[in-house]
Amino acid sequence: MGGMLHLVIRNLTRKKLRTFFTVASIIIAFILFALLGGLNRAFTAGVELAGADRLVTQHKVSFIQPIPVAYVSRVQSMDGVRAAAHYTWFGAYFQDPRQQFGLFPTELELLDDIYPEYEIPPEQHERLLATRTGLLVGEAMAAQYGWEVGDRVPIFSTIYPRIDGSYSWEFEIAAIFTGTGNTADEMQAFMHYEYFNEARQFGQDTVGWIVTRVEDPDRAEDIAEKIDARFANSPTETKTSTEAGWMAGFAAQFGNIGLIVRLVLACVFFTLLLISGNTMAQAVRERTGELAVMKTIGFSDGRVVLLVLAESLTVAVIGGVIGLLLGTLFVYGAASALAQFFPGLAMSAGTLGWGLALAVALGLVTGGPPAWRAARLRVVDALGRR
Amino acid sequence: MNESIVQVRNVVKHYRKGREAVEVLHGLSLEIAAGDFCALMGPSGSGKTTLLNLIGGLDQPTSGEIEVNGERIDQLDSRALSRWRSQRVGFIFQFYNLMPVLTAQRNVELPLLLKKMSARERRERALTALEIVGLKDRAKHLPRELSGGQEQRVAIARAIVSDPDLLLADEPTGDLDRDTANEILDLLGTLNTRHGKTILMVTHDPVAAERARRTVHLDKGSILEAA
Numbered sequence: 001m002g003g004m005l006h007l008v009i010r011n012l013t014r015k016k017l018r019t020f021f022t023v024a025s026i027i028i029a030f031i032l033f034a035l036l037g038g039l040n041r042a043f044t045a046g047v048e049l050a051g052a053d054r055l056v057t058q059h060k061v062s063f064i065q066p067i068p069v070a071y072v073s074r075v076q077s078m079d080g081v082r083a084a085a086h087y088t089w090f091g092a093y094f095q096d097p098r099q100q101f102g103l104f105p106t107e108l109e110l111l112d113d114i115y116p117e118y119e120i121p122p123e124q125h126e127r128l129l130a131t132r133t134g135l136l137v138g139e140a141m142a143a144q145y146g147w148e149v150g151d152r153v154p155i156f157s158t159i160y161p162r163i164d165g166s167y168s169w170e171f172e173i174a175a176i177f178t179g180t181g182n183t184a185d186e187m188q189a190f191m192h193y194e195y196f197n198e199a200r201q202f203g204q205d206t207v208g209w210i211v212t213r214v215e216d217p218d219r220a221e222d223i224a225e226k227i228d229a230r231f232a233n234s235p236t237e238t239k240t241s242t243e244a245g246w247m248a249g250f251a252a253q254f255g256n257i258g259l260i261v262r263l264v265l266a267c268v269f270f271t272l273l274l275i276s277g278n279t280m281a282q283a284v285r286e287r288t289g290e291l292a293v294m295k296t297i298g299f300s301d302g303r304v305v306l307l308v309l310a311e312s313l314t315v316a317v318i319g320g321v322i323g324l325l326l327g328t329l330f331v332y333g334a335a336s337a338l339a340q341f342f343p344g345l346a347m348s349a350g351t352l353g354w355g356l357a358l359a360v361a362l363g364l365v366t367g368g369p370p371a372w373r374a375a376r377l378r379v380v381d382a383l384g385r386r
Numbered sequence: 387m388n389e390s391i392v393q394v395r396n397v398v399k400h401y402r403k404g405r406e407a408v409e410v411l412h413g414l415s416l417e418i419a420a421g422d423f424c425a426l427m428g429p430s431g432s433g434k435t436t437l438l439n440l441i442g443g444l445d446q447p448t449s450g451e452i453e454v455n456g457e458r459i460d461q462l463d464s465r466a467l468s469r470w471r472s473q474r475v476g477f478i479f480q481f482y483n484l485m486p487v488l489t490a491q492r493n494v495e496l497p498l499l500l501k502k503m504s505a506r507e508r509r510e511r512a513l514t515a516l517e518i519v520g521l522k523d524r525a526k527h528l529p530r531e532l533s534g535g536q537e538q539r540v541a542i543a544r545a546i547v548s549d550p551d552l553l554l555a556d557e558p559t560g561d562l563d564r565d566t567a568n569e570i571l572d573l574l575g576t577l578n579t580r581h582g583k584t585i586l587m588v589t590h591d592p593v594a595a596e597r598a599r600r601t602v603h604l605d606k607g608s609i610l611e612a613a
Contacts, residue, residue, distance in 0.1 A: 003492075003499040003508065010487040293483040296444060297497045297544070298472020300465050379444045383479070 008310045015283070019315065022279045026319025026362070027326065029272045030355060034327020036261045037351035038334075043257040053082075053217040054114070055224050056246035057210040060237040064089075066206030067236050069197075074230060075212055080223050082215045083113035086193070086207035091158035094145055101141065102188035103155065104208075105196035108136060114211050117179055124149060124175035132195050134174030138186030147173045160200045169199070211243070269358070277366040280312045284370035291374050292382030301375040308374050312367025313360065320359025324352055391552060391584050392418035392441055397450030399436055399607075410436045411607045413450070420551070423578040423585045425595035428604035434588045435556055437604065441586065442475050442554045443467045455551060472500045476545030476583075480557035482537040484529040484544075490516060491525040494543045501548070515543035518581075519573060535566035542573060546583065553577065555587040559594050571597045 012019050057075065059065035066088075075084040085107050092103035108128055111118065120128070120136065127149070128134045135155075137147060147153060151173045161167050171191065179186050197204055212227070214220050224240040231238045284291070291304055299307075328347045335345040399411040410433045418424050426434045439445040440452055443459045452460045455474055462470060484493045494512040503511075516522045519539040529537055538558060545553055555574065559567035571594055577583045587598060595601045603610040 002505050003495060006492065007485075007488070007496075007499075010485075010492075014487045289483065290485055293479070293485075294496070295468065296442075296471065296477050298468050298500050300468040302465075303500075380439050383444075 004307065004310070008307065008314060011283075011287070011307075011311055012314060018279060018283070022276050022315055023319040023322075025272060025275055026316060026359075027323040029268050030320045030323020030359065031327040031330065032268055033265055033355055033358065034324050034347060034351065035330055035334075036265060037355070038327075038331035038345050038347050040257055040261045041348055041351065042345040053214050053220065054243040055212040055214060055220055055227070055240050056243050057212065057224075057227055057238045057240040058208070058246070060228075060239045063209070065236075066203055066208060067210070067238060069193075069205045069207050071231065071236075071238070072207070072210055075210055075227055078223065078226060078230070080215050080219050082213045083110060084210055084212040085110040085114045086210050088193070088196070088206075088208035090160065090191070090196070092155050092189070093158065094153065094155050097156070097158065100158065102185075103135075103191060104188070105191050105193040107193055108134075108190060111136070111190060114213050118177040119179070120175050120177045128174040131172055131174045132192060133171050135171040135189055135191055136175045136177055137173060137189040139176050139178045140186035141189060142173070142176045144187075147176075149173050149176060160196070160203070162199050163201050165201070212240075269362070273362065273365060276312075276315065276362065277369070280308075280315075280366045281370045281373075283311070284308055284374055288374075288377065288382050291377055292379045295377065295379045296383070304377075305371040305375045308371035309364065309367040312371075313363035316359045316363030316366065317356075320355060320362070324355045324359075327355075328352070389420055390417045391420040391422075391455055392416070392586070393451070393453040394437070394441065395451040395453075397437075397440060397447045397452060399433070399440065399445075400448045409607065411440075411447075414607065414609060416602065416609060418584060418586060420584055421578070421582055422600060423575070423598045424587070425598035425601040426586060426588045426604060427590070427592075427595050427601055428610075431606075432604040433607040434604050438554050438556055438586065438588050441552075442477060443471050472497060473548065474550050474552060476548065476550045476553045478538070478541055478545050478553060478555035478558045480560040482529070482534075482541040482561075484537055484540055486529050489526050489528055490521060490532065490540045490543075493529070493540055494547050496544060497548045511547055512543070515547040516540070518546065518577075519543045533566075534562055535569055538562065538566075538570050539573065542570070542577070546577065546581070551582075551584055553583050553585045555585060557588055557590065559589070559591060564593075567591070567594065 057067070057071070059067050069086060072084055072086045075081060087104040087106050090103040090105060091100065093100045112120075128136050135153070142148070145153075153171050153173060154168045155171055156167050157169060158167070162169065177186070193207070212223070214223050220242055224242070227240045228238050294307075295301075295304060331345060331347045394414060394416040396413045396415055397411055398409065398413055400407045400409050402408075414433070414437065416437075426437065428434050436445070440447055440460075441454065443454075443462070447460055450460070451458060457470065457474075459467065459470060484490075485496065488496070491509065491512045494515050495508045498508045498511060513522055513525060516525055519542050521536060521539050521543065524532060524536060524540075529540070532540065538561075542558075553574075558574065559570050562570060574585055574587070575597055578585050585598075587594070589595055
């Protein structure tokens with residue numbers, strides 16, 4: 001075993017530059033694989049993590065069309081509804097307009113009924129409810145901006161000016177929440193709807209969407225239909241779906257991310273297959289005589305196949321593992337920088353597993369044809385050509 | 387006379403050249419006694435290498451029988467032939483055919499990779515073989531760091547490391563100057579006389595053939611005479 005391994009290593013290092021470029025191309029492909037895998041996860045994380053007992057009601061035409069705030073109480077009164085609360089996209093940024101984050105005007109006293117996974121210290125919760133300009137922020141966001149409870153911060157809206165025409169809104173950091181469940185997303189903030197509704201220049205008494213928590217998740221679809229039926233034929237018809245479905249629709253606005261990722265990767269790996277397949281074929285072709293000598297001294301066809309496959313697998317797996325590790329580092333490095341845009345940006349074990357499987361498949365596919373040719377090599381012909 | 391180690395009986399060998407079948411050996415028969423040192427001579431295209439390849443189990447006859455060490459190798463399949471070659475026969479080529487990326491010792495170890503053997507045992511046996519050919523001090527050298535004669539010695543060490551009874555040499559001095567060729571022929575003679583190896587050597591060189599105990603002449607696929 002050790003002797004064969006030595007042979008594999010010596011064969012791979014006989015043309016160091018060629019091996020280096022082959023491994024480098026594989027590394028780059030797998031870095032791309034890891035990055036796109038992380039990006040795909042970021043787009044679909046909301047779908048995976050969404051609560052099964054929550055429904056989202058939005059304007060039938062579009063997510064950006066407002067709906068009357070009065071709809072909330074009507075939804076709350078429906079059979080099977082545990083709680084309902086409304087949210088609106090504020091379009092917030094702090095200092096840098098390129099770094100928008102999710103800030104949602106809502107009825108803060110109802111937040112726990114809808115999102116019980118958010119944990120707020122009781123004294124901060126009291127302070128939040130008592131402070132009109134109070135802001136509830138996630139721990140990760142507070143850490144990113146260096147905010148502490150009691151800080152007064154100006155936050156800008158890209159959508160809503162105040163009555164005085166200013167886009168700058170004053171807030172006091174009243175509470176910081178931590179996520180205790182999977183759905184927790186600490187890169188967002190919540191403000192009092194009352195403050196927002198009274199101070200904004202337009203759009204009074206409207207909200208962005210309603211989140212409804214149902215008592216029985218099995219009845220979620222049924223209740224969704226009833227909500228939409230209730231507002232049918234009104235000036236503002238609604239469209240209600242499960243939170244997971246709503247998230248999927250939201251992600252789909254960017255296109256079919258999964259399909260795009262798969263297409264890009266397919267192109268990359270097809271090219272890689274041609275490059276490394278050609279390199280492996282060339283490397284084996286150059287050694288036709290040596291392989292013939294090995295067969296002469298007793299190496300069976302099977303052993304020659306294993307030797308060639310071991311070489312291609314070693315190149316592919318080394319390149320794949322290094323690429324996946326570097327890609328993972330890049331993903332985690334980018335995760336904090338892009339947290340407000342892609343809170344779910346992370347490397348999943350599934351992506352790594354697929355990456356490793358892909359590396360093995362790449363090694364087998366690129367090594368397969370030259371290994372097959374080596375196995376079929378007739379010693380007498382090959383030696384006669386030397 | 388010793389018992390035959392090689393028995394070739396009525397061997398015919400065809401090759402296909404395009405649509406045409408070319409008969410290279412025409413019902414050839416030959417016996418080589420155990421412990422013999424036999425030179426196989428003849429002009430180019432006479433079938434010397436073809437016969438050597440058949441006796442070495444690298445090719446199969448179109449018809450006829452080949453028995454080596456009591457085993458009918460013309461009846462073995464590819465896998466069994468590979469195993470047989472690794473155990474029963476050593477090959478020496480004109481151009482040495484060493485692995486350029488392996489040291490002399492690792493080249494000699496190559497046939498031992500096919501045996502269940504510890505790395506230490508492999509190393510020891512390779513060094514012993516290198517000692518027999520007088521190159522133990524060059525064990526860590528790569529082929530490009532050796533002279534032609536030294537490379538051929540390493541190739542001979544590789545051929546004997548598995549301790550086969552039969553050595554098949556195809557023009558082993560064809561790429562060497564006269565002095566070096568004589569050294570290699572001395573070494574083959576020693577392997578024959580002192581270590582009891584049976585040697586079948588294909589050569590064009592009458593001087594080399596003189597070192598053998600017996601010379602077989604081939605022409606146009608048939609044996610002319612045995613001296």
